Amino acid sequence: MESVYILVGRRGNGEFLVEVLNAGGVTLGAARPVSADDFPGYVLQEEPGSPRWVWEDTASIYPVLLEAGVRVERAHDLRLCHAILRHSVLTAASDLATAAPSRWDAALAIVAETRDPGATLFELLGEDIDPAGEADAGFTDAGAEFRRQLTAVAESEEPGRLRLLLAAESAGALIAAEMRFAGLPWRTDVHDELLTRVLGPRVGPGIRPALLEKLVGRIRLALGDPLVNPDSPPELTRALRRAGLAVTSTRAWELKELDHPVIEPLLEYKKLARLLSANGWYWMDTWIVDGRFHPEYLPGGVVTGRWATRGGGALQLPKQVRGAVVADSGWKLVVADAAQLEPRILAALSSDTAMADAGRGTDLYAGIVASGVVETRAHAKVAMLGAMYGATTGESGRLLPRLARAYPRALALTETAARAGERGDQVTTRLGRSSPPPGEEWYAAQSLASSEGAGDADERRARTQARDWGRFTRNFVVQGSAAEWALCWMAEIRRELRKLASDVGADAGSGLEPRSPSRAPSGSSSGSRSGRGGVVFADIPHLVFFLHDEVIVHTPEHLAARVATIVEDAAATAGRHLFGTFPVDFLLTVATVDNYGDAK
DNA sequence: GAGTCCGCTCGG
DNA sequence: TATACCGAGCGGACTC
Structure with missing residues (x-):
């Protein structure tokens, strides 16, 4: 089937502009405005034709659709694709790569710093033009940029690979927005219980929980220094040296080598102090909303193509707290991890x-x-x-x-x-x-x-x-090729999960429905499902977490086995997409569990 | 007091 | 067991 593109832009007044393009990027009709209120309905109406939505920045437009209960199948993210094509040696001779720096290059840096959902790139760049005209100029420019991108790919040495890369990168942008929207199920009651068990009861900011305070007492006693502050590395180093320990730092691995009564309580203190500051009650209050952890994923945020994240430290969820990631009642987590991914990629x-x-x-x-x-x-x-x-x-x-x-x-x-x-x-x-x-x-x-x-x-x-x-x-x-494999893997998982949902008839409409309050896990202190997390992927399996070579799918229990198969098959498919018939296995460890802590 | 750097620890 | 790659984020130390 001939692929059709729909270019989407936004005016300063919130109105959208849409224009249908053919596979070559040539317009099939004049751009027309769609009001903000009508936009989700418009998208929903066009989706059955499987258009590829072309827009400047998935992260600023797609959340609007998700809030309205609308998902899309395919997109082309101009900002992310520009970054790839601008720097790829495969497109180095293209007009896109050889042109003087444009707003597309400037936008990369700015969007990376501050993402204000809803802001157009023109707004981010602070260009001073009248509101309506501004976005129309931006829209015209987006169309031109899209055609530059298509040309750069078509004239490159490897159009097939680049097309796959741009599609995968853009699918990643959709997935990133969807995962942030859905959130990772997080039981604050379980988390609180864990913290209380190892740190002592919750206390106000600036006060050490009881069990930490106890450890400080033991550390001071062992060092014969009633005032030493273990939170100050220079002070602690001096105290350790005074106690006759020849340390150059306070790193845990260096301390581990030593034999002294202070080492055991000190290592324990460091572990728990880290837990408190990085993933303690303050973290929980800040990042868990309505029983979900909603980090912001930044596709292409790392030079190698890996994702970065912002907020809540999603790249570093310690194993200690993964037990608080609990599937909703009647649901399961399918946790899959690509085993030795990078060596396999290298092979x-x-x-x-x-x-x-x-x-x-x-x-x-x-x-x-x-x-x-x-x-x-x-x-x-x-x-x-x-x-x-x-x-x-x-x-x-x-x-x-x-x-x-x-x-x-x-x-x-x-x-x-x-x-x-x-x-x-x-x-x-x-x-x-x-x-x-x-x-x-x-x-x-x-x-x-x-x-x-x-x-x-x-x-x-x-x-x-x-x-x-x-x-x-x-x-x-x-690392970059592994990131590409992971993108293809996830895109394939997403595609198959959507098919599964329509197979079982759970996805009759938009794919998103308000979650009924009765679905909230009983006994959870995570509260109601209203507000930002109030509309989730009801009844259908969906990706909720991604970390370089690992994904988590949240799924109704009765579909868990099929989800696990989808995840497995997607790994093989991703391998074929990247490496054709080269005989390399991409092995996964897949666990279907109630909580993340139980996986591996 | 704000901004920045550094040390440390978490993740892959 | 360190070392080597890519990150996030906290708190203390330091600079202005």
């Missing part, structure tokens, strides 16, 4: 069949041991990580030659990527995301080192910087 990228063989149907590190390359799983892991991160010393550095003999193609790929970075060259992921070139300072340091009269210090500094950048590019290829 496929480099067509290293020996390494792919090592991971076939089994833990890849165990497979490396079984092949006789190294003796233990721990060695296999540290050696692989060293190869991908650029370790030179220690255990990892010593094991690298053995890995290189067994898997020459894989290791050659990482070395080639490192050498490219050391020269200041860009490297590119499987689907076409390129690393940024080094900054001006970097080039300045290199040319200074090779100029006449350069001193040893100049040369050392240049070499260090070159090697640093080489480790970045070495890792970029693997």
Whole structure:
């Protein structure tokens, strides 16, 4: 079926503009306004034709639709796609890449800093034009940008890969908005109980909970220092040294090596103080709304293509508190984790069949041991990580030659990527995301080192910087390609979950309905489901969390088995999308559980 | 007092 | 067991 695009823009007065385009981006009719009130209805009406919605910024437009109970199947995010095409070496010759910096480039930085949902890029840029005309100019420009993007892809060396990348990136933007909207189920009563158990009863801000205070007492006693404040690293270091401990810092791993009565209570204190400050009651009050954790996901927020997040520290949910992530009553969490994702990606990228063989149907590190390359799983892991991160010393550095003999193609790929970075060259992921070139300072340091009269210090500094950048590019290829696999995996999961929902007839209308209050888990203190989280994905399985190589789907219990199958199949499909018929397994560990803490 | 840097610990 | 890659976020220390 010929794909149709619908370009969407927004005027300063809140009105939308829509224009239907054919597959080549050519207009099929004049742009027309749609009022803000009518917009969700318009989208709902057009969705059965599976158009691809083209808009500047999914994160500012899509939440409006979600609030109105409308989901879309496909989108093209101009902002995210511009960023990819502007920097990809595959499109370096395109008009899009060679043009002078435009508002699309400026918008990248600004949107990354402050996202005011509802603001158009023009507004963000503070361009001073009259409200109606402003957005119409922006709309015209969006159409032009879209055509530039289509052309850049079509004329590139790898149009198929780039198309897949742009589709995956845009699907990611939809998923990010949907996950934020739906939120991760979070039981504040369970969380509170956990905190109270290990810290003592809740106290006001600035006051140490009882069990922490007790530990401070033990620390002071052991150090013979009745005033030492364990929250102050310099003060604590001095106190430790006075007590005869030759420490250079207060890092936990350094303390662990020591034998002294203060170590045990101090390590315990650090662990609990961290829990309190990072995920304590204040965190809970701030980030859990109506029984859901709603972090903001930022697709493309990391140079490698990984997502960043903002708010609540969603990238670092400690294992300690995952027990508070509890499925609603009658629902389950399907938690899936891609096992040894990056080594598998590396094997496929480099067509290293020996390494792919090592991971076939089994833990890849165990497979490396079984092949006789190294003796233990721990060695296999540290050696692989060293190869991908650029370790030179220690255990990892010593094991690298053995890995290189067994898997020459894989290791050659990482070395080639490192050498490219050391020269200041860009490297590119499987689907076409390129690393940024080094900054001006970097080039300045290199040319200074090779100029006449350069001193040893100049040369050392240049070499260090070159090697640093080489480790970045070495890792970029693997981490970035893994991020692409993860995007394809999630997009596939999302697509299949939607099909499942329509198969079982739970998704007759928009796919979103107000959740009935009776569905709230009994005995939960998480309160009513009104307000921001009041409309959720009622009755249909949906993604609620993503972390680099791991997803969580919240699903009605009776669909959990089918969801698990979907997640498994999607991993294989993602592998085919990236690597065609190359025989590499993408193994998952999948757990269907009531709470996240029970997964693995 | 506000803004920024650093040390530390959490995640992959 | 450190080391090597990518992050978020807190609290203290420091600067203006």
